[in-house]
Amino acid sequence: MSPKTLYDKIWDAHLAHEADDGTCLLYIDRHLVHEVTSPQAFEGLRMANRKVRAPDKTIAVPDHNVPTTEGRDNPEAMPEDSRIQVAALDKNAKDFGIHYYPVSDVRQGIVHIVGPEQGWTLPGMTVVCGDSHTATHGAFGALAHGIGTSEVEHVLATQTLIQTKSKNMKVEITGKLSPGVTAKDITLSVIGLTGTAGGTGYVIEYCGEAIRDLSMEGRMTVCNMAIEGGARAGLIAPDEKTFEYIKGRPHAPKGAQWEAALAWWKTLYSDDDAHWDKVITIKGEDIAPVVTWGTSPEDVLPIDAEVPAPESFSGGKTEAAKRALEYMGLKAGQKLKDIEIDTVFIGSCTNGRIEDLRAAAEILKGKKIKVKRAMVVPGSGLVRAQAEEEGLAEIFTEAGFEWRLAGCSMCLAMNPDQLQPGERCAATSNRNFEGRQGRGGRTHLMSPAMAAAAAVTGKLTDIREMN
Amino acid sequence: MEKFVKLTGVAAPMPLVNIDTDMIIPKQFLKTIKRSGLGVNLFDEMRYDDNGNEIPNFVLNQPAYREAKIIVAGDNFGCGSSREHAPWALLDFGIRCVISTSFADIFYNNCFKNGILPIVLPQEEVDKLMDDAERGSNAVLTVDLESQEITGPDGGTIGFDVDPWRKHCLLNGLDDIGLTMEKAASIDAFEAKAAMERPWV
Numbered sequence: 001m002s003p004k005t006l007y008d009k010i011w012d013a014h015l016a017h018e019a020d021d022g023t024c025l026l027y028i029d030r031h032l033v034h035e036v037t038s039p040q041a042f043e044g045l046r047m048a049n050r051k052v053r054a055p056d057k058t059i060a061v062p063d064h065n066v067p068t069t070e071g072r073d074n075p076e077a078m079p080e081d082s083r084i085q086v087a088a089l090d091k092n093a094k095d096f097g098i099h100y101y102p103v104s105d106v107r108q109g110i111v112h113i114v115g116p117e118q119g120w121t122l123p124g125m126t127v128v129c130g131d132s133h134t135a136t137h138g139a140f141g142a143l144a145h146g147i148g149t150s151e152v153e154h155v156l157a158t159q160t161l162i163q164t165k166s167k168n169m170k171v172e173i174t175g176k177l178s179p180g181v182t183a184k185d186i187t188l189s190v191i192g193l194t195g196t197a198g199g200t201g202y203v204i205e206y207c208g209e210a211i212r213d214l215s216m217e218g219r220m221t222v223c224n225m226a227i228e229g230g231a232r233a234g235l236i237a238p239d240e241k242t243f244e245y246i247k248g249r250p251h252a253p254k255g256a257q258w259e260a261a262l263a264w265w266k267t268l269y270s271d272d273d274a275h276w277d278k279v280i281t282i283k284g285e286d287i288a289p290v291v292t293w294g295t296s297p298e299d300v301l302p303i304d305a306e307v308p309a310p311e312s313f314s315g316g317k318t319e320a321a322k323r324a325l326e327y328m329g330l331k332a333g334q335k336l337k338d339i340e341i342d343t344v345f346i347g348s349c350t351n352g353r354i355e356d357l358r359a360a361a362e363i364l365k366g367k368k369i370k371v372k373r374a375m376v377v378p379g380s381g382l383v384r385a386q387a388e389e390e391g392l393a394e395i396f397t398e399a400g401f402e403w404r405l406a407g408c409s410m411c412l413a414m415n416p417d418q419l420q421p422g423e424r425c426a427a428t429s430n431r432n433f434e435g436r437q438g439r440g441g442r443t444h445l446m447s448p449a450m451a452a453a454a455a456v457t458g459k460l461t462d463i464r465e466m467n
Numbered sequence: 468m469e470k471f472v473k474l475t476g477v478a479a480p481m482p483l484v485n486i487d488t489d490m491i492i493p494k495q496f497l498k499t500i501k502r503s504g505l506g507v508n509l510f511d512e513m514r515y516d517d518n519g520n521e522i523p524n525f526v527l528n529q530p531a532y533r534e535a536k537i538i539v540a541g542d543n544f545g546c547g548s549s550r551e552h553a554p555w556a557l558l559d560f561g562i563r564c565v566i567s568t569s570f571a572d573i574f575y576n577n578c579f580k581n582g583i584l585p586i587v588l589p590q591e592e593v594d595k596l597m598d599d600a601e602r603g604s605n606a607v608l609t610v611d612l613e614s615q616e617i618t619g620p621d622g623g624t625i626g627f628d629v630d631p632w633r634k635h636c637l638l639n640g641l642d643d644i645g646l647t648m649e650k651a652a653s654i655d656a657f658e659a660k661a662a663m664e665r666p667w668v
Contacts, residue, residue: 013665016657016658017650017654019632025647025650025653027657027661029668036497037497037549037550040500040501043501048644053654081498081499082498085500088500130549130551131548131549132547132548147573148549148554148573148576148580149577150551150581151580153644154643154644154647157644157648158644158651159654159658162643164630196485196543196546197542197569197571200569200570200571200572201572230546230571231572232572253667257667258667260666261667298485315542316482319482319483319484320484323483412494412548414495414498431489433487433489433490433547434512435489435512
């Protein structure tokens with residue numbers, strides 16, 4: 001047999017049909033659904049009198065729109081348009097008989113945090129969701145990617161997706177990371193190097209010692225932002241850490257099925273002589289704590305750098321950088337560490353897991369914030385409960401942070417958690433686009449520890465210089 | 468889905484790179500449960516000021532481009548969120564074709580599901596079409612999917628590639644789901660086999 005990459009293996013195991021012209025139908029093992037990109041898909045099913053083909057493989061949770069303040073299970077707490085969307089998901093989940101975690105359920109949270117937490121996401125699976133950050137699930141060695149609403153409807157109706165195969169890219173992070181450098185710095189640094197279109201047409205496999213050393217939470221952070229690099233998906237071969245994380249979760253296999261699953265999962269790695277269409281190697285020690293300065297996730301620099309001059313770029317990027325600096329209210333040559341911030345957001349499917357909260361709390365212990373507003377939004381009700389049990393919630397609130405309920409919140413600002421025009425935010429989320437966190441809002445992306453440090457000092461801060 | 472055979476219209480130039488789907492349709496308009504009516508909010512934050520008034524120098528607000536059917540864009544158009552509201556908003560405005568040097572993967576797929584043709588061309592050809600587009604209503608482009616050719620205002624043509632299956636679906640306005648359902652026997656067979664091999668799924 002010819003050598004294969006991990007992506008090749010998962011692809012081959014899910015090919016349900018291949019037409020003469022090469023068009024493939026890929027079988028989907030898990031379909032995650034949220035309230036914003038699904039109403040039109042369910043409406044399409046109703047209009048065509050179609051059913052959900054595999055309701056037992058379809059899992060829904062409202063996350064994008066929901067308020068993260070207390071009392072939110074009262075529908076009156078939501079603006080009318082959000083309420084209608086969440087109510088539509090309630091009804092669709094019930095009518096079509098799919099798994100559902102409503103707002104009132106402690107297991108509710110961001111769909112990409114709930115899936116792994118509940119054991120829905122397993123190695124070697126195909127996982128899709130009408131959300132670009134579905135790439136997160138790749139951390140388990142699953143082929144996971146975002147789809148549009150038409151494709152959501154297609155998967156609901158047929159449990160398959162029409163696909164053409166992507167190319168294989170290997171991103172290897174060798175050696176050890178330096179102190180203060182996290183999974184977020186890895187994933188941002190890769191995007192800084194390849195650009196936001198660098199991964200277009202590829203599925204990325206992240207490997208190397210620095211990746212193996214990451215926890216499952218860290219691996220999810222890395223894969224989560226594969227989409228920001230333009231890739232269809234990002235994945236990491238499963239290992240003992242993966243199996244340990246999964247074991248005992250509510251929907252993980254048990255008993256003899258666990259043993260059978262484990263035997264197959266252990267075959268899920270890229271063969272030594274597999275073909276790669278592109279290889280990128282970065283030394284772990286060369287990665288610094290980074291922040292973004294502009295309005296694209298590729299606008300990444302080490303925290304001790306200066307705001308770049310637009311003229312230092314070529315092609316259309318010069319104009320884009322000019323526009324970005326104007327939008328961000330920054331000047332070329334300004335030190336990143338001199339940039340003052342007024343808001344801090346810790347949360348999102350990128351960095352809303354327990355380990356992220358621990359890292360931030362570690363910095364905040366016994367300190368007070370110097371910013372106007374800081375909030376922590378745990379990725380799920382269970383993450384929140386665990387953080388409370390570990391005493392982290394107390395550290396956050398004593399420092400001056402708002403301690404919120406689970407949801408997407410200020411990552412995309414569809415709910416009331418938004419920046420005002422001109423406000424500048426240190427955020428652990430994944431996108432710094434114009435208007436992303438609120439019209440006119442300015443976003444700097446970074447790791448949870450760096451965001452916490454910024455909250456304490458009131459400006460972008462080098463975590464390595466914190467006591 | 469409306470067929471796409473041949474399109475003749477004005478092309479709006481948007482040379483900015485990395486135009487993301489948050490720019491194409493900001494999040495506050497994602498709360499709809501319908502596909503229609505988003506055209507008025509296409510590029511909302513670039514197109515209107517804080518009071519909802521049109522920003523005159525934004526391309527789609529200029530008289531020459533108010534009826535544009537094509538966008539010629541900078542690299543990596545449609546990056547970011549998977550929101551299909553982006554092609555829905557373009558379509559609702561009247562845009563049926565976007566030309567760029569590259570597109571983000573999910574946006575690219577979403578276009579084909581909605582009767583929009585995204586065309587990838589090399590930089591020098593996009594530059595040429597960008598120049599044509601800058602000439603406004605004097606510069607009508609014709610995009611012929613059948614022959615895979617764009618005809619410029621001066622009569623010159625540029626060929627483009629498109630996946631044969633997607634071309635077939637666009638030309639005939641075919642519904643993917645109906646076509647896949649014709650392959651139900653293959654899906655059934657796969658499901659039965661997978662249930663034996665990976666019963667834990």
